[in-house]
Amino acid sequence: MNFLLNEEQTLLRDSVRRYVEKEYSFANRLNYAASGEVNRQALEYMVSQGWMAAGLEESCGGFGGGIIESCLIAEELGRAMPLEPYWALAMAPTALLSSLCTSSASALLGDILGGSVVASPILSGVVKQNETASAKKVSATEFSITGSGGHVYGLNALSHLLVTANIIDGNSAERAMFLVPIDSAGLNLKPLTLLDESKAAKFGLSEVLVPAESLIATGSELIAATQYAERVAVLGLCSSAIGMMAAVIDKTVEYLKLRKQFNTAIGKFQSLQHRIADMKIAIEESRAIIHRGIAMTKCGDDDSVIAVSEAKYLVSKNAAFVAAQGVQLHGAIGLTEEFVIGHYFRALTVCSHILGTPSEHLRHLSSYNDYFTID
Amino acid sequence: MNLTSDQSIVGFRQEVRQFIADNLPVEVAQRGLRAYHEEKADVILWMQILEKKGWSAINWPVEYGGTGWGTAKQLVFEEECMRAGAPQKPIVGLSLVAPVIYTYGSSEQKQMHLPKIKNAESWWGQCFSEPNAGSDLASLKTSAEFDGSNYIINGHKIWTTLGQFADWLFLLAVTDKTVKPQTGISFFLVKADSPGITMRPIYSIEKGHTLNEFFFEDVVVPASGLVGELGKGWSYAKFLLENERSWSAEIPRNKALLRRLIKVASQSVDGQPPLLDSYSFKEKICDLSARLNALEYMTLRAMSEHEASAGESISAWEAGSILHVKGSEMQQEMGALTLEALGSYGAVYFPKYTTKLEDGYPQGPELAHGVAADYLYRRATTIYGGSNEIQRNIIASAMLGKF
Numbered sequence: 013m014n015f016l017l018n019e020e021q022t023l024l025r026d027s028v029r030r031y032v033e034k035e036y037s038f039a040n041r042l043n044y045a046a047s048g049e050v051n052r053q054a055l056e057y058m059v060s061q062g063w064m065a066a067g068l069e070e071s072c073g074g075f076g077g078g079i080i081e082s083c084l085i086a087e088e089l090g091r092a093m094p095l096e097p098y099w100a101l102a103m104a105p106t107a108l109l110s111s112l113c114t115s116s117a118s119a120l121l122g123d124i125l126g127g128s129v130v131a132s133p134i135l136s137g138v139v140k141q142n143e144t145a146s147a148k149k150v151s152a153t154e155f156s157i158t159g160s161g162g163h164v165y166g167l168n169a170l171s172h173l174l175v176t177a178n179i180i181d182g183n184s185a186e187r188a189m190f191l192v193p194i195d196s197a198g199l200n201l202k203p204l205t206l207l208d209e210s211k212a213a214k215f216g217l218s219e220v221l222v223p224a225e226s227l228i229a230t231g232s233e234l235i236a237a238t239q240y241a242e243r244v245a246v247l248g249l250c251s252s253a254i255g256m257m258a259a260v261i262d263k264t265v266e267y268l269k270l271r272k273q274f275n276t277a278i279g280k281f282q283s284l285q286h287r288i289a290d291m292k293i294a295i296e297e298s299r300a301i302i303h304r305g306i307a308m309t310k311c312g313d314d315d316s317v318i319a320v321s322e323a324k325y326l327v328s329k330n331a332a333f334v335a336a337q338g339v340q341l342h343g344a345i346g347l348t349e350e351f352v353i354g355h356y357f358r359a360l361t362v363c364s365h366i367l368g369t370p371s372e373h374l375r376h377l378s379s380y381n382d383y384f385t386i387d
Numbered sequence: 388m389n390l391t392s393d394q395s396i397v398g399f400r401q402e403v404r405q406f407i408a409d410n411l412p413v414e415v416a417q418r419g420l421r422a423y424h425e426e427k428a429d430v431i432l433w434m435q436i437l438e439k440k441g442w443s444a445i446n447w448p449v450e451y452g453g454t455g456w457g458t459a460k461q462l463v464f465e466e467e468c469m470r471a472g473a474p475q476k477p478i479v480g481l482s483l484v485a486p487v488i489y490t491y492g493s494s495e496q497k498q499m500h501l502p503k504i505k506n507a508e509s510w511w512g513q514c515f516s517e518p519n520a521g522s523d524l525a526s527l528k529t530s531a532e533f534d535g536s537n538y539i540i541n542g543h544k545i546w547t548t549l550g551q552f553a554d555w556l557f558l559l560a561v562t563d564k565t566v567k568p569q570t571g572i573s574f575f576l577v578k579a580d581s582p583g584i585t586m587r588p589i590y591s592i593e594k595g596h597t598l599n600e601f602f603f604e605d606v607v608v609p610a611s612g613l614v615g616e617l618g619k620g621w622s623y624a625k626f627l628l629e630n631e632r633s634w635s636a637e638i639p640r641n642k643a644l645l646r647r648l649i650k651v652a653s654q655s656v657d658g659q660p661p662l663l664d665s666y667s668f669k670e671k672i673c674d675l676s677a678r679l680n681a682l683e684y685m686t687l688r689a690m691s692e693h694e695a696s697a698g699e700s701i702s703a704w705e706a707g708s709i710l711h712v713k714g715s716e717m718q719q720e721m722g723a724l725t726l727e728a729l730g731s732y733g734a735v736y737f738p739k740y741t742t743k744l745e746d747g748y749p750q751g752p753e754l755a756h757g758v759a760a761d762y763l764y765r766r767a768t769t770i771y772g773g774s775n776e777i778q779r780n781i782i783a784s785a786m787l788g789k790f
Contacts (some may be wrong), residue, residue, distance in 0.1 A: 013459070014389045015688040016695055021388055080388050261786075269790040277790055287784035292782050293709050300684035301677065307390035307684075322677040377673040384653070384663055384672065386646055 015303070021084060024066070024077075028088035031057065035093035038352050044095055045209035050168045054096055059127035064102045067244065072110040072118075073125050079244060079306045082106075083251035089245045093359040095210045095382020099248025100132045102166040105174060108241035112229045120191060120228055131172040131191060132273050134162035134239065135245050137324060137367030138317050139376040142238075145217050147177040147188060155179070155227065157190060157220045158198075165366070167203060167211035170194050175217065176238060179230070188230040189238075196220045206366075208359035243309050243320045246367050250302050250327040253363040257295045257331060260338035264288060267342055284341060291337050294330040301326045318380055325373035328364035334377075335360035396463055403467040410436050411473050415776035419472030420647070421740040421757030424595045424764075427552055429474040434507035440607065444505045446482055446630075451489050451501050458633060458690035468499035469639035470646065472704045479548060480504040480511035484557045486573065486630050487623050496576065500555070512553030512579065514544035514601055521546075524559075525568040525621070529603065531560035531575060535560045538562075538575065538613065540583075540606040546771075550586060550599035553579045559620050566618070573619035576612045583607070593763035594738075600651075628772075632707035633689035635772065638713030644721040645679060648672070648728065651754050656730040671724065675717070682713050705785045708778035715775060722762035729755050 017025060044051050058064055067082030068074025086098050109121040123129040134142050145159025157177050164173060173192045178185040192199065198220040204212045204228065229237075265288060268279030278284055305323035308316040335357040339346035346353045364370065377383070415429045438442040445461050447453020455650040456464070485504050488496055503509040520527035529542025540560055547553070556577045563571035577584075582605035589598040615623060646693040649672065662668045689706035726733040732751040741748065769775045 013392060013687055014695070015691045033558050080390065107623060121573065265786050269787060279787050279790060283781070285787070286779040288775070288786055289712075289782035290777035292704070292786060293712060296685060296704050296709055297678065300688065301681040303390060303416045303688065304680055304684045307392065319680075322673075322680060325674075326677050326681060374670045374673055377677070378666070378669040380734055384649055384669065385652075386649055 013307070017084075021081065024081060025084050025088055027061070028063070028085050029091075031061075032088060033094045034188075036089075036094065038092075040353070041093060041095065048168065048211070051096060054094065055101075055169055056127060056128065057140075058098070058102065059125070064106065064127070065125045067103055067106055068110050069095055072106075073122060074106075074110075079247060079309060082244075083247055083302065083306060086248040086251040087255040087258075090252035093208060093256060093355060094252075095166075095208075096169045097166045097210065097249070097252070099245050099252055100117070100135060101169055103248040104133055104135060104241045104245040105131050107244035108174065108237050109228075111237035111240050112233060114229045116225070118227045128167050129191075130166075131174050132164050132166060132170060133174040133241055134164060134176070135242060135367060136162055137246055137372075138239075138242050138321050139368040139372045142176065144187070145175060145177040146185075147179045147190065149179070149181070149224075150221070153224050154189065154249075155224065156220050157192070157217045157222065159217055159378045161215040161217055163212060163214055165210070165212045167201075173199075173215070174228070176234065177217075186230050187232065187234045189228045189234055190222050191226045191228055192217075192220060192222055194224065196329045206362050208355070208362045210362070238308075240316070243305075243316060246320050246324050247302060247305050247309065249363060249367055250298070250305070250323050253327050253331045253360060254295065254298055254302065256356050256360050256363065257291075257298065257334040260334055260353065260360070261288070261291050261295060263353055263356075264291070264338050264341050271343075287337055287341060291334050296332050297329045298327045315382075318377065318382070321368070321373045321376050323367050325370050325377065328368075328370040328373070330370055332364050332370075333359040393459065396459060399460060400463050400467060403464050404471070406440065406442075407467055407471045407473060407480075410440075410713075415474060416472035418740050419474050420643075421472075422647075422761040423739055423757045424597055425474045430477060431507050433474045434476060439505045443476070443507070444481060444485070447485060447489065447501075447505075451485075451497070452505050454775070458694060459687065462638065462686070462690065465639040466642055469643040470561070471569055471710075477504075477507055477510050477552075479513050479553075480507075480509065480555075482631065482634075483513060483627055484511050484576075487557070487614060487627050488576075490626065491619075491623055493609060493611070496614065500576070509554040510549070510552045512547040512550035512556045512599070512601075514547055514556050514558035514577075516546045517543055518545055522774055527559060527561065527568075527572070529558065529560045530564075531573060533562070533610075537610065538608045540575070540577070540603045540608055542603050543600065544603070545589075545598075545600040547599045547601055548597050550579075550601060551588060551596065555579055556584075556601065557614075559624055562617055562620075565757050568695075569620050569621045570618045572620040572624075573617050574614040574623045575608055576614060577606065577608050581608070591764065592766065593760040594736075595760065595764060597764075628707070631772075632750070633693050633710070634684055635707050636686050636710035637718060637768070638679075638683050638686050639716070640677055641682065641714060641717050641721065644718060644725070645672075645675060647754070647758075648675075648721050648725045651725050651752075651758065652728040654728075654752060654754065656732060656752055659730060662728045668728075675721065675724075678713070678717065682710070682717065685710060685713070705782045708773075708781045710780050711772060712775050712782075718765045718768050719762075722758070722765050725758050726762050729758060733759065735759070 065074040065083050066077045070076045082103050089098050142162050143160045147155045150156045175190050175192045175368045179188045198218045201213045201215045247332045271278045301323045305319045308319035338353050339357050342353050345351050388774045446452040449455040517527050531538040556579050558575050559572050562573040585602040587600050588596050651661045656663050732755045735749050737756045
């Protein structure tokens with residue numbers, strides 16, 4: 013293993029960082045959050061830079077990267093608390109579609125990489141099974157889908173949903189995945205504004221009619237592909253949280269050096285120094301458990317679901333700690349809507365609570381006997 | 388960054404595990420697993436076994452008789468040793484002073500010391516700390532004055548681990564009071580039985596004896612006892628600590644401690660169901676496992692960076708301090724939980740491991756032996772090698788810089 017970024021990875025990281033610094037300012041973010049409009053520019057930039065494809069092998073339209081590269085992008089974008097979650101809009105669908113062998117899946121993957129389709133699968137984290145809707149062939153050219161859906165993130169940007177459903181035919185059922193336009197009749201979207209002002213939705217389907225060509229894939233490979241996409245999405249969300257934690261730490265370090273009380277920069281006080289050290293320890297621990305999650309997921313390790321759950325557990329816990337200390341060390345200014353640190357607090361709270369809370373992940377982990385058996 | 392693991396390491400782990408199973412005597416392993424302080428005879432026996440295999444100096448370059456292994460391989464080896472209960476090797480010689488000798492020592496010093504460190508013929512004690520120079524090592528007072536042919540050492544050193552077995556000591560002493568410590572301290576190798584040296588044992592809270600203090604009164608050290616250049620002692624000491632940096636999370640020990648915790652918690656004590664039946668205890672184990680896995684990856688990262696950097700610091704995350712803080716706190720946490728899993732036996736004093744219960748030796752689950760002693764001793768982990776408060780100062784000062 014080599015933990016140092018190679019030349020290409022360094023260039024990639026730097027280019028995302030430059031983009032965030034120049035184009036994705038806090039003020040800009042506030043405007044989009046207030047208007048509820050989609051930041052088309054941001055989405056187009058991601059497409060034009062090939063960032064959508066960063067996690068893909070060359071054979072799938074990528075440039076030979078993998079989860080390391082896409083997590084690197086998620087982390088750097090995370091510094092800006094983007095309203096368009098890269099892990100949901102890029103990492104999850106590309107991981108899902110690149111794991112499927114059908115020509116429809118490759119065609120759709122091409123559309124996503126090209127930006128003409130923005131689609132996300134339902135994501136619930138690795139702690140629970142998504143409920144599966146039912147589909148029926150109602151004519152030679154149409155399916156009707158009914159059932160509960162689940163959560164999707166980055167709602168404003170989405171043109172389509174990737175919906176898993178069982179095609180019921182008499183007594184047999186076959187797992188299938190459909191591409192469903194977001195404005196389909198019968199798609200009951202309940203939009204949610206999250207604490208960080210990003211948009212999500214819980215949705216259900218009642219007799220949603222889709223054309224036969226929107227069937228993307230069928231069969232048992234869908235299960236593995238969906239699981240893989242969930243794991244990749246969780247790692248991406250965790251990496252995004254790392255970017256936010258890094259930003260909180262940078263801002264806090266800056267503040268400790270500037271803010272004076274009792275005629276002294278408050279960073280001279282040892283209790284505050286130890287607190288900032290603990291924040292650093294927390295982010296490095298988080299980084300390490302993500303590295304492990306990536307290493308396990310990449311090589312298709314059976315334990316990867318545990319490794320990913322461990323990552324989400326630990327990152328969520330540490331994110332909450334770092335965010336809270338960021339506010340605390342800023343004092344009252346940290347409580348204001350005007351200042352950025354409170355926004356990070358909210359965004360990190362969202363990271364901790366979606367795709368499985370720490371408690372849910374811990375409960376999930378403790379259901380594996382591997383932890384308690386000694387060879 | 389490439390996180391693909393080296394598949395050959397899996398085979399290597401098996402090879403080491405098999406070697407230990409074939410060669411480590413069972414009664415030695417039983418003592419080792421209880422984590423009481425090592426008996427010298429056990430250590431020597433194990434070192435001789437390793438020496439025969441060519442595995443006694445795993446961290447040394449091949450040219451000095453070491454294995455030349457990379458750190459990832461060394462880590463696997465240490466994990467397997469600890470897992471099996473092998474006695475801890477005399478690391479003060481092998482890992483602390485030996486790299487200083489083969490990097491900065493004279494050819495005479497290398498010939499004289501390295502072979503004997505490698506086969507455990509000579510044991511070493513570290514004399515850095517002083518009663519008034521602990522965290523603030525730079526304020527040490529022990530002096531070495533050159534009389535034209537020898538250095539005359541006077542002073543008081545303390546916290547010398549296993550100094551009672553030491554044949555040799557390495558020490559830091561002031562050779563120039565007029566300059567700052569970074570240029571006024573030198574590094575010496577001193578025969579432990581030199582006239583003028585008095586050793587006093589210090590018993591610690593586990594009622595064991597590993598710590599000692601040394602008094603130096605006009606101790607004559609020949610000029611050949613000086614390592615490298617005069618006044619460079621501080622930088623040699625930093626080099627010594629830097630070598631140990633990526634090891635400071637004590638992954639092998641933490642992994643072994645977790646195994647023991649699970650074993651103990653699987654047992655029924657005091658007529659109660661095993662603690663592992665409890666939901667909240669299981670979650671504690673999962674939490675610890677996740678943090679230990681993170682710590683292992685932080686260690687692998689530090690090792691990978693250390694190797695790539697050829698000794699230069701290239702990383703901005705103060706790895707040594709972070710690993711030290713997390714690894715030491717984890718050892719204490721594991722100890723506390725294991726003790727708790729012993730129920731009322733957690734409060735019982737078991738003097739040492741024995742299968743022959745003599746009259747008066749406390750009855751209790753066999754796994755209880757050594758848990759409390761280790762728990763008590765490991766309060767040291769957040770203090771030795773720079774207390775965790777000092778480590779947090781180091782981390783913060785790297786973050787804040789000058790302001």
